[in-house]
Amino acid sequence: MPADSPLLSVRSLSKRFGAVVALDSIDLDVSPGSIHALMGENGAGKSTLIRCLMGAVRRDGGTVLFEGTACDPASPRHAEAAGLSTVFQEVGLIPHMSVAENITLGRESRRWGLIDRREARARARRALARLGLTIDVDQELGGCSIALQQLVAIARALDVSARLLILDEPTSSLDRRETAELFAVLRRLRDEGVGIIFVTHFLEQVYQLCDRITVLRDGAHVVTRDTRDLPRPQLIAAMLGRTPAAPGASVTSAAPADAAPLLRATGLRRRESIEHADLTIPRGAAVGLAGLLGSGRSELARMLFGIDRPQGGRIELNGETFSPRSPRDAIARGIALTPENRKSDGIVPNLSVRENIVLALQARRGVLRSLSRREQDAIADEFIARLGIKTPHREAPISTLSGGNQQKALLARWLAANPALLILDEPTRGIDIGAKQEIESLIRGLINGGAGVLFISSELSELVRACSRIVVLKDRRTIGELRAPGLSEEHILEAIAAHA
Ligand SMILES: Nc1ncnc2c1ncn2[C@@H]1O[C@H](COP(=O)(O)OP(=O)(O)OP(=O)(O)O)[C@@H](O)[C@H]1O
Ligand SMILES: [Mg+2]
Structure with a gap:
């Protein structure tokens, strides 16, 4: 293969799901030794393109050349054999198997017909070591944090010595350090001549890492440029198909600071989870x-949501002692939580988008005051429109939506329930930038209505914009609180660093 010819060359690739055109005649060239960002709003077709390339779904039409040869894998296993490797967005690892088994599953070496477990462990350790990780590879995957599970999935992709590596939102659960570690590996692979396709909604990561950018919108190819020729405003406009509205004013507290707090937690602790936490959430404020x-x-x-019980300390809600035994108790008192891991903790895959959205509100009202079908339809349609949930219909099974659109529906569920206290755990992970703004404005609406919000996000800029107070945690202890005005990313980082 001549040095300047593409590693991967996609022409007129198309894919429909029923009436939905997920990919409309897509062209894409990826060079060896380059990192190529694939960008676009939720539902633009990024994951579908990857699934077609890997043979996880069959394309309807178009051609794909890999290293100059026609490539039409019947399954991801076949794609791996041809030299492609991927981390799918919905990772699909097996929680009750070990880390080592998850990394080598389906490609174990055998000795005398038996899986060579020692070799599998060694390979798993090697793949993890490339990401700077030395962990026990015999532990069950399900017991690992979500970030660690994501790293295991990446290690699994690195265990194949591929010439094309495809990563679909690999950093969605990673913090700065882990992301930096991953980027170092990717740059090394690029220097070795590997081609990389990288999907993310974090724009800054694209500018840090990628050489070239392709934007999809509604299943169609919009633009491909070298990163340096596609500045951020143009990239955003290409993704949205319009110039974005200016972000709204930052959220401020709607209640006087000395009003009786909605929730006050003092000295909370629980073994292996929290050593000491103090937290106050005023009414009408985001913390x-x-x-x-x-x-x-x-x-x-x-703990606040009743999933884990504290072993010390106390929680007061509206001035009364509150010790939830289960999420049900918490929900009954008007508390809602959008969990970090939507796959295992939230989405009900067999239900429709409408049913998923009205679930929490319905539960709060109880069987006696059930929502009429017309009310359900109206609520579902309102949130589908406001958050831009891309679905052919409110009755579509939620499992057919793109990852980011499922996340939006889950958020809609709790926003629709009109909670007194909304706890958002990394709500904007995997969500496109148009919807992020709408989520911030929905939060503002709740606050203005007197609700309290507890907002967890690794994106400090988002916290600074949305919150009037920020409580800083380090090593499982609250170490301080910063208040507006004077909130900034730098202040948060300083607070974390200063506390030895
Ligand atoms: N199995 C399926 N059945 C029906 N429609 C589907 C199916 N899989 C994907 N789609 C539709 O195809 C379109 C593209 O989805 P895709 O998952 O590729 O988006 P994406 O760009 O990866 O979005 P995200 O950023 O949210 O991950 C969406 O409209 C989605 O609803
Ligand atoms: Mg996707």
Whole structure:
């Protein structure tokens, strides 16, 4: 193959699902030794393109050349054999198997017909070491944090020595350090001549890492350019198909600061989860939780929502002691939580988009005051429109939506329930930038209506915009609180760094 010819060459690739045109005659060239960003709003067709390339779904038409040869894998296994490797967006690892088994599954070496477990472990350790990880490869995957599971999925893709590596939102659960570690590996692979397709909704990552950018919109190819020739405003306009509206004013507290708080937690602790947490959430305000991965943010949220019970300390809700035994207790008191891991904790795959959206509101009202079908339709349609949930109809099974659109529907569920306290755990992961703004405005609406919001996000800029106070966690302890005015990303990072 001549040095300047593309590694992967896609022409007129098309794919429909029933009436939905997911990909409309897509062209794409990926060069060896380059990192190519694939961008677009939720539902634009990114994951479908990847699934077609990997043989996870069959394309309807078009041609794909890989290293100059026709490529039409019947399954991801076949694609791997041809030199392509991927981390799918919906990772699909097996929680009750070990880390090592998950990394080598389906491509184990055999000795005398038996799986060579020692070799599998060694290979798993090697793949993880490339990501700077030394963890016990015999532990069950399901017991690992979501970030670690994501890293295991990446290690699995690295275990194949592929010439084309495709990563579909690989950094959605990773913190800065882990992302940097991954990027170092990807740059090394690029220098070795590997071609990489990289999907993300984090624009800054594209500018840090990628050489070239392709934008899809509604299943169609919009533009392909070298990264340096596609500045951020143009990239955003290409994704949205319009110039974005200016972001709304930042959220401020609607209640006086000395009003009786909605929730006050003091001295909360629980073994192996939180050592000491103090937290006050006023009515009509958004409080952010900042901290590095493993600092205890989600753990604190789980206690407030009754998933885990504290072993010390107390929670007051509206001035009364509150010790939820289960999420049901918490929901009954008007608390809602959008979980970090939507796949295992939220989406009901067999139900429609409408049913998924009205679930929490219906549960709050109980069987006696059930929502009429007309009310359900109206609520579903309202949120489909406001959040731009891309679905052919409110009755479509939610599992047919793109990853980001499922996430939007899950958020809609809790926003629709009109909670007194909404806990959002990384709500905008995997969500496109148009919808992020709409989510911020929905949060503002809740706050103006007197609700309290607890907002967990690794994107500090988002916290700073949305919150009037930010509580900083480190090593499973709250170490301080920053208040507006004077909230900034730098201040948060300083607070984390300063606390030895
Ligand atoms: N199995 C399916 N059945 C019906 N429609 C589907 C199916 N899979 C995908 N689609 C539709 O194809 C379109 C493209 O979805 P895709 O998952 O490729 O989007 P995406 O760009 O990866 O979005 P995201 O950023 O949310 O991950 C969407 O409209 C989606 O609803
Ligand atoms: Mg996707």
